[in-house]
Amino acid sequence: MSTTTPVARTMRRPHRETAGSPLLLGHGRLPRVLAGTALTVLAAVWLLPFLWAVATSFQSEQDVAKPGLSPFKGAFTLDAYQQILERGNVTVWAANSFLVAGLVTLITVVISTLAAYGFSRGTFRGRRALLAVTVAAVMVPPQLLVVPLFEQMLMFNLVDTYAAMILPQVVAPMMVFILKRFFDSIPRELEEAARLDGASEVRVFLSVVLPLSRPIVAAVSIFVFIGAWNNFMWPFIVTNDPDLMTLPVGLATVKDAFGIQYAQAMASALLAALPLIVVFLLFQRRIVSSVATTGLGGA
Amino acid sequence: MTTIAPTGAPAPAGEPPVVPAPRRGTGRRGPGMLFVLPFAVPFALFLVWPVVQGLWMSLTDSSLTLRDTSFVGLDNYAEAFGDPDVWSSLGNTVFFTAASSVPLVLIALAMALLVHSGLAGQWVWRLSFFAPYLLPVTVVTLIWTWLYQPEVGLGNELLGSLGLEPVGWLSDEAVTMWSVAALTVWWTVGFNFLLYLAALQSLPSAYDEAAALDGAGAWRRLWSVTLPQLRRTSVLVAMLQILASLKVFDQIYILTKGGPNGSTRPILEYVYDIGFTGYRLGYASAVSYVFFALVIVVSLAQLRLFRQED
Numbered sequence: 001m002s003t004t005t006p007v008a009r010t011m012r013r014p015h016r017e018t019a020g021s022p023l024l025l026g027h028g029r030l031p032r033v034l035a036g037t038a039l040t041v042l043a044a045v046w047l048l049p050f051l052w053a054v055a056t057s058f059q060s061e062q063d064v065a066k067p068g069l070s071p072f073k074g075a076f077t078l079d080a081y082q083q084i085l086e087r088g089n090v091t092v093w094a095a096n097s098f099l100v101a102g103l104v105t106l107i108t109v110v111i112s113t114l115a116a117y118g119f120s121r122g123t124f125r126g127r128r129a130l131l132a133v134t135v136a137a138v139m140v141p142p143q144l145l146v147v148p149l150f151e152q153m154l155m156f157n158l159v160d161t162y163a164a165m166i167l168p169q170v171v172a173p174m175m176v177f178i179l180k181r182f183f184d185s186i187p188r189e190l191e192e193a194a195r196l197d198g199a200s201e202v203r204v205f206l207s208v209v210l211p212l213s214r215p216i217v218a219a220v221s222i223f224v225f226i227g228a229w230n231n232f233m234w235p236f237i238v239t240n241d242p243d244l245m246t247l248p249v250g251l252a253t254v255k256d257a258f259g260i261q262y263a264q265a266m267a268s269a270l271l272a273a274l275p276l277i278v279v280f281l282l283f284q285r286r287i288v289s290s291v292a293t294t295g296l297g298g299a
Numbered sequence: 300m301t302t303i304a305p306t307g308a309p310a311p312a313g314e315p316p317v318v319p320a321p322r323r324g325t326g327r328r329g330p331g332m333l334f335v336l337p338f339a340v341p342f343a344l345f346l347v348w349p350v351v352q353g354l355w356m357s358l359t360d361s362s363l364t365l366r367d368t369s370f371v372g373l374d375n376y377a378e379a380f381g382d383p384d385v386w387s388s389l390g391n392t393v394f395f396t397a398a399s400s401v402p403l404v405l406i407a408l409a410m411a412l413l414v415h416s417g418l419a420g421q422w423v424w425r426l427s428f429f430a431p432y433l434l435p436v437t438v439v440t441l442i443w444t445w446l447y448q449p450e451v452g453l454g455n456e457l458l459g460s461l462g463l464e465p466v467g468w469l470s471d472e473a474v475t476m477w478s479v480a481a482l483t484v485w486w487t488v489g490f491n492f493l494l495y496l497a498a499l500q501s502l503p504s505a506y507d508e509a510a511a512l513d514g515a516g517a518w519r520r521l522w523s524v525t526l527p528q529l530r531r532t533s534v535l536v537a538m539l540q541i542l543a544s545l546k547v548f549d550q551i552y553i554l555t556k557g558g559p560n561g562s563t564r565p566i567l568e569y570v571y572d573i574g575f576t577g578y579r580l581g582y583a584s585a586v587s588y589v590f591f592a593l594v595i596v597v598s599l600a601q602l603r604l605f606r607q608e609d
Contacts, residue, residue: 043427111338118334148349251437269441
């Protein structure tokens with residue numbers, strides 16, 4: 001399909017790694033040095049909390065409690081990690097997080113993509129009204145819904161189940177809207193050709209529209225996954241069983257239990273952070289570009 | 300099998316055909332309701348219904364305990380307007396929104412401009428600024444609880460090394476909301492930074508080049524060319540940020556549980572406290588809707604304000 005190439009290329013162009021605008025700093029050396037210094041200081045400030053946490057996680061609890069500005073007050077040790085892993089909770093919560101965030105992403109992306117295509121190209125009755133309601137729903141803060149949603153879960157007898165954590169999270173009107181805007185921008189001639197050849201609507205969607213939409217679908221998937229992985233309030237309200245908790249919820253329940261054991265607290269935090277850091281390092285450019293692709297950037 | 304044959308026969312004359320013939324060439328044929336249905340069903344069930352249900356509950360004395368529910372009209376709303384905790388938690392929310400939004404926009408802009416200026420090591424800068432945004436809220440809060448630790452936390456160790464008095468980061472009522480704001484800026488500035496960076500990278504360079512040829516210096520071009528071109532992005536970032544900050548709950552709940560002495564409790568935590576600790580779901584719904592009204596007013600005000608300026 002030769003037509004995929006130009007569209008895909010246009011999608012990527014704005015976020016290709018550019019050298020920036022050298023003009024911004026002019027040709028003088030002074031602005032360059034000032035900018036470099038400012039950037040280094042900012043980056044150091046932003047990395048400091050993280051590095052401090054890493055250093056703390058590799059010490060014994062006794063050494064952590066010693067005063068002093070040095071990040072390393074004692075010998076290097078893996079004790080904190082060993083204790084966390086032996087307790088086993090963090091690994092169970094990580095597995096739950098992967099299950100919940102993975103399923104939320106899969107379901108959200110499938111139903112949102114279909115709906116966006118239906119809204120973009122559909123001819124059924126009530127389409128405009130339903131679209132208007134969906135767009136209006138973008139305004140509703142999800143936090144507003146926790147009280148009635150919780151009662152609904154009680155009614156369906158779903159409290160303390162994976163379903164309760166997953167189902168309400170798959171409704172993402174904003175993502176439908178973003179996808180619809182993208183589908184609207186694809187020229188219809190491409191589909192008309194396939195329709196004249198007798199392709200069904202599902203076929204047109206799967207083999208003409210979807211391949212053109214890979215960048216935007218990837219962007220939406222990444223955002224939904226990060227959102228679901230980090231979601232705290234809803235899973236926190238709907239789970240009590242420690243074996244069902246996701247990482248953010250589980251860690252919050254033991255935060256107070258940690259007391260003064262900061263080495264273990266930091267080790268748990270870093271283990272919980274690890275998966276997304278790996279995801280970020282693998283997909284760095286895609287994540288950065290997805291901000292632009294979703295139409296939020298470049299406004 | 301012959302008995303079902305009639306259904307396959309052509310429809311009797313006079314009745315319209317079940318499937319309308321595709322109107323080729325008019326472009327009218329398109330996917331039907333079935334495409335939207337898999338979204339519309341959970342949408343109706345988990346968004347529209349709770350919105351309506353919540354509104355209904357706010358007019359009742361609905362409770363998490365099993366007793367019967369009765370209709371109480373606007374009593375919950377009347378109570379909310381006279382409830383000092385509603386006002387103080389709304390005040391905390393507005394204070395947090397102001398304290399976090401301003402640095403979250405300005406620092407993000409500064410980061411993006413510096414990174415965009417083309418200095419080497421692009422991926423290091425992007426990683427440093429954006430990575431915290433990827434951390435789950437509990438991880439962020441655990442790390443900052445440690446930094447804010449009164450005796451050996453980094454915050455007070457740094458102050459001590461400069462010869463300054465220690466600060467009660469999470470215990471001094473005058474300081475704690477600023478501690479929460481600092482955590483939030485560190486955690487979420489990366490998103491705004493990326494929005495600005497994407498906008499900068501898509502700006503046409505022609506104006507900048509023209510200004511440079513006319514002899515405008517770096518500062519002059521930043522103020523007169525680049526920043527005006529970023530106006531629409533700045534409006535968008537500010538609007539999104541204010542709405543996001545108004546919804547604060549997670550980090551405050553985990554970090555301070557609203558303390559010390561309720562000084563950091565935002566409105567959404569008060570809703571949680573009423574509903575899930577106090578079991579008063581009806582009243583919690585009413586307070587939610589007061590908050591929702593605030594969100595809508597702020598959104599509409601922002602839209603008006605910025606549309607007028609355009």
